[in-house]
Amino acid sequence: MPEYQTFEHDVLIIGAGGAGLRAAIEASAAGVKVGVITKSLLGKAHTVMAEGGIAAAMGNVDDRDNWRVHFADTMRGGQYLNNPRMAELHAKEAPDRVRELEAWGAVFDRTADGRILQRNFGGHKYPRLAHVGDRTGLEMIRTLQDHGIHQGIDVHMECTVVTLLKSGGRMAGAFCYERERGRYKLFRAKAIVLATGGIGRAFKITSNSWEYTGDGHSLAYHAGATLMDMEFVQFHPTGMIWPPSVRGLLVTEGVRGEGGILVNNQGKRFMFDDIPANYKSQTADNPEEGWRYTQGDKSARRPPELLTRDHVARCIMREVREGRGSPHGGVFLDIAWIKEKLPNAAEIIKKKLPSMYHQFKQLGDIDITKEPMEIGPTTHYMMGGVRVDGDTQMSDVPGLFAAGECAAGLHGANRLGGNSLSDLVVFGQRAGEYAAKFAKKHSPADIDMSQVDATARQALEPFERTGESPYQVQHDLQDMMQDKVGIVRLENEMEQALDGILKLRERAKHVAVPGNREYNPGWHTALDLPNLLTVSEAITRAALLRKESRGAHFRDDYPAKDETYGTFNLIVREGKDGEMTVTREPLPPLSDELKKVIEEMK
Amino acid sequence: MAQATFKIWRGDRTGGHFTDYTTEITDGMVVLDAIHHIQAQQANDLAVRWNCKAGKCGSCSAEINGMPKLMCMTRLNTLPLDQPITVQPMKTFPLLKDLVTDVSWNFEVKKKIKKFKPRKPDASDGTWRMQQSDVDRVQEFRKCIECFLCQDVCHVLRDHHMHAEFIGPRFLVYAAALEMHPLDTEDRLEDLRKTDGIGLCNITKCCTKVCPESITITDNAIIPLKERVVDRFFDPLGRLFRVFRPK
Numbered sequence: 001m002p003e004y005q006t007f008e009h010d011v012l013i014i015g016a017g018g019a020g021l022r023a024a025i026e027a028s029a030a031g032v033k034v035g036v037i038t039k040s041l042l043g044k045a046h047t048v049m050a051e052g053g054i055a056a057a058m059g060n061v062d063d064r065d066n067w068r069v070h071f072a073d074t075m076r077g078g079q080y081l082n083n084p085r086m087a088e089l090h091a092k093e094a095p096d097r098v099r100e101l102e103a104w105g106a107v108f109d110r111t112a113d114g115r116i117l118q119r120n121f122g123g124h125k126y127p128r129l130a131h132v133g134d135r136t137g138l139e140m141i142r143t144l145q146d147h148g149i150h151q152g153i154d155v156h157m158e159c160t161v162v163t164l165l166k167s168g169g170r171m172a173g174a175f176c177y178e179r180e181r182g183r184y185k186l187f188r189a190k191a192i193v194l195a196t197g198g199i200g201r202a203f204k205i206t207s208n209s210w211e212y213t214g215d216g217h218s219l220a221y222h223a224g225a226t227l228m229d230m231e232f233v234q235f236h237p238t239g240m241i242w243p244p245s246v247r248g249l250l251v252t253e254g255v256r257g258e259g260g261i262l263v264n265n266q267g268k269r270f271m272f273d274d275i276p277a278n279y280k281s282q283t284a285d286n287p288e289e290g291w292r293y294t295q296g297d298k299s300a301r302r303p304p305e306l307l308t309r310d311h312v313a314r315c316i317m318r319e320v321r322e323g324r325g326s327p328h329g330g331v332f333l334d335i336a337w338i339k340e341k342l343p344n345a346a347e348i349i350k351k352k353l354p355s356m357y358h359q360f361k362q363l364g365d366i367d368i369t370k371e372p373m374e375i376g377p378t379t380h381y382m383m384g385g386v387r388v389d390g391d392t393q394m395s396d397v398p399g400l401f402a403a404g405e406c407a408a409g410l411h412g413a414n415r416l417g418g419n420s421l422s423d424l425v426v427f428g429q430r431a432g433e434y435a436a437k438f439a440k441k442h443s444p445a446d447i448d449m450s451q452v453d454a455t456a457r458q459a460l461e462p463f464e465r466t467g468e469s470p471y472q473v474q475h476d477l478q479d480m481m482q483d484k485v486g487i488v489r490l491e492n493e494m495e496q497a498l499d500g501i502l503k504l505r506e507r508a509k510h511v512a513v514p515g516n517r518e519y520n521p522g523w524h525t526a527l528d529l530p531n532l533l534t535v536s537e538a539i540t541r542a543a544l545l546r547k548e549s550r551g552a553h554f555r556d557d558y559p560a561k562d563e564t565y566g567t568f569n570l571i572v573r574e575g576k577d578g579e580m581t582v583t584r585e586p587l588p589p590l591s592d593e594l595k596k597v598i599e600e601m602k
Numbered sequence: 603m604a605q606a607t608f609k610i611w612r613g614d615r616t617g618g619h620f621t622d623y624t625t626e627i628t629d630g631m632v633v634l635d636a637i638h639h640i641q642a643q644q645a646n647d648l649a650v651r652w653n654c655k656a657g658k659c660g661s662c663s664a665e666i667n668g669m670p671k672l673m674c675m676t677r678l679n680t681l682p683l684d685q686p687i688t689v690q691p692m693k694t695f696p697l698l699k700d701l702v703t704d705v706s707w708n709f710e711v712k713k714k715i716k717k718f719k720p721r722k723p724d725a726s727d728g729t730w731r732m733q734q735s736d737v738d739r740v741q742e743f744r745k746c747i748e749c750f751l752c753q754d755v756c757h758v759l760r761d762h763h764m765h766a767e768f769i770g771p772r773f774l775v776y777a778a779a780l781e782m783h784p785l786d787t788e789d790r791l792e793d794l795r796k797t798d799g800i801g802l803c804n805i806t807k808c809c810t811k812v813c814p815e816s817i818t819i820t821d822n823a824i825i826p827l828k829e830r831v832v833d834r835f836f837d838p839l840g841r842l843f844r845v846f847r848p849k
Contacts, residue, residue, distance in 0.1 A: 040651070040653055040661065041651070041661065041705070042709060043659075043748055044653045044654075044659045044660070044661050045653075046653070046654070048653075048654060048658050048659045048747070049654050049656065049658055049659070099728065099729055102729070102730065103720060103728075104718065105718035105720075105780075105783065105785075105786075107732075107737050107740050107741055107744055107783065109734065109737075110732055110733060110734040110737060113731070114730075114731030114732050114733055115729065115731065116729075117734075132741065132744075133741075135658070135745065138658065138744075138745075138747065139744060142744065142746075146712070146717070146718070147717070147718075149709075149712065149713050150713070150717045157706075157709075180698055180704075209652070209653040209654055209655065209659075210652065210653070211653065242630070243628075243629045243630020243631070244628055244629065244630060245628070245629075245630050245631045245632055245635045246630065246655075246656075249655070249656050250656070355658065358657070359656060359657065362657070362675055362677070363630070363632070363656075363675070363677070364630070469642070469646055470646070471641070471642040471643075471646065472642075475642070513646055513647065514646055514647050515646070515647030516647075518614065518649075518698075518699055519649040519698055519699040519700070519702050520646075520647040520649065521641060521646070521647065521648065521649060521650065522641075522646030522647045523647070525646075
C-alpha cells in the first residue's frame, strides 16, 4: 500500500476565495485546527475579479435603505425561487460583515462625511454597493488573506481535491494532489467546507479562470449531497467581445451604475423598449430621469440599463439576433456620452472605473472616455449548487458544508450584482462557525484506505494511455454547452447536448497526457474533466425539465413564465446505480413576516 | 494566417533550455494566448500559472524578451514578431518547472510584518470616519496584485540574493499601506530598519517601472518610509526632542 503525506484538521476548507477565507477565519477563531486547500496561490481566487462592490443595506448614501428592502430586492431578482431564510440572513448580516472588513484593514471609498460610500447597481433599489473603485474583490480578498495569515491557519497552496472521503455516512476527509510535484496528500477532517466557486469553464465564452470546473458541485454530488437550481447559469450582459482573445472578459456593471448606456447599431438606446411588468414602477421611463438617478437624485427611478442581468442579457441577444448588433456580434456600452452632462467626464470615468479604463486601453485599444465599448453576454456565475441549510450551511451529508458560489439558495433564478461578495462573507462566516461546532462535537472518522488507493491509481491512468489530449475534450464540451445549453435554450438542442455529454464522457475516459506528474497542466485538465461533465449534465437535465422561462433560464420553446414552475426547485441527486436523477421539490416555506415584507416592497 | 515563434524556457530544478514553438497569431492576442495555444496543441505539459487573464490576479508573471511582465497584458503587436519572442520564468525565484517559479518566500515575508491594528472606532456604532483624501494614498498601494514583478526586477534580490536581509519592494509597499493607513496604530519603523532592510534599497526605481498597476513604488511608498526611518533613528535633534517630549 502506498504511503501518502497525511494532514489532520478539525475543519478543512476547500477553496480560498472570499467564502473559504472567511470560513477559515471564523472556524479558527472558534479554536479548532483549520486547514485551507487552494487550487491556485493564496490571493488569486476569482474573488479578485469582482469589480462593482459588495451589497449591504447600510444606508450610508440613502437612509431609506434597510434589510427589508435588500431582502425584497434579492427575492424579486431571484424570481422567488430563493431560499427566503438565506435571503433574510444575508440582508440582515451583510452590513456587519462589511464593517468587519473595515476593522480588518479594508479601505473602501468614502462618502463626504467620511463613511463607506455606496453605489447603484442592477436590481438594487437604493445605492447599496460598498466599493473600492472597480476593484472591490481584490480589496476584499487581500483583507481576508492578510487578516487570515495571522490566525494560525494551515494553507495548502496549489492543491486540488480528487475525491471526498466518507465514513459511516459522514465526512472523513479529502484526497488531493499538489501541483508542484504531483504528489498525493491525504487530509483527515471532522468537517469540510466547500468554497470552490463556479462552473464557468463548462462554457466557451466565460469570465471564469481555468479553476472554475465545478469541483465542489461534483465532489458534493458524488459524496451523496443534493444539488439544486442547476438550470440557472448567469450570463453577465457585458463581457468584452473584441479582440477575440479577450472575448468573455468582464466589464463591470459599475459602468452602467455610473451612467453608462446600452445602444444598438442604429444609435438607439434599446433598453427602454422592454421593461418587465414587475419592475415597471421602479424603472425610469425616460433618459433624463435615468441620468438623474445615476447622479444621486433620490426622486428619480433607475434607468433600464440597471434592470437585472438576465433581462439585460436577453435584450442584448434580441438586438443582435434582429440585426441591430455591433460589428462583432454584440452591442455598444457607452460611458463616454456623459461628457454631454459633465465638464470633467474623462477624469470622473478614470477615477470611478480605473480598471475598466486600463483594460480597454491596454487590451482593446479603446479609450472608454472617448468611444463606446463593444460588449456581449459572457458566462459569469452559477446560481445553482449544493443545497444547504440556510442557517448552518450544512449540506444533506453530515459534516459537509458549502458556502459562496458552490452553494445554492440565496440567489434563486438570478443573482443581483453585488450580492455575491456579500454572500461570500455572510455565509462563509456561518459555514465556518457551524463547521467548527460540528467538529467539536465529533471525533475523527475512519478513512477507507482501499478507496483512497483505488482513486490514486485511477488518477494516474492518463499517463499510461495513448489517446487524445484532454484540452481537445474540454474545448469540445465548452463549444457544445455554449451552443446548446447557453443563453437561449431549446428542447431538441439540449437533448443533443445530453447525448454529446455521454460521448464526451467516454472520450474523457481515454485521454492521455505526456510528461510526468510535476506541475503538469495537461494532467490537471484531465482530472478536471469528470467534474465539468458532471455539472454540464446537471445543468442540461435540469434545464430540460424546467419548461418555462424564468430568471437566467430562457427557453425559446417556452418563452413565458409559468406559475406552476414557481412553486418548486429542481433537485439533482446521484441515483443508486450512479445515474443522475432530477426531481421537483416544493420551495422552502416563506414566513408570514417575510411574505409581508415582499408585499410591502412590491 | 500570420505566425510567430516563441522561445520558451522548458526545464525544472535541475536545469533546462529554450525550446522553439511556432503558432498562429490573430488580432489582439496577448502572450498568454500564444502560450495557451502552444500548451493545448504542442506541449500539453507546459507549466504556466494564470487565473484571471485580465491583469487583476497577478499570476502570469514572466520575463518576455527579457522584460518582467504579465503575460496576459502583453499584446503581441507591441513585440517585434519578425524574430522569436523569448518567454522565461522570473529569475529571482527558484524554478519549479518551465514558466512556474517557487514564490513561497513572499508569503513567508508577509507573515512577519506586523498586522493592521486599528485605533478605537470613531462612532458609537463601532465605525470609523475617514475622508477620501486621507485614503487616496493608501488605496494606491492597495491596488497591488502581488504579481511579484517588482521583487523579480529588484537587484538586491535578483543579483545579490539578499532574500534573508531584504523584504523587497512588494513588502515595502505593503508596509507603507499599513503605516499610512489612517486607522493604523502599529509601529513598524524599527522592523523596517533592522529586519526588513529598507536601507538596502538604493532607489533605482526599477520596481516602479515594471509595476503593472502603475504604483509609484519608490516615490510614494519607499522614499517616505525611508524618511520616517531616518527621522526616527538618525536625526540627533529629533532624538533629543523625543527624550524631553512629555509622554
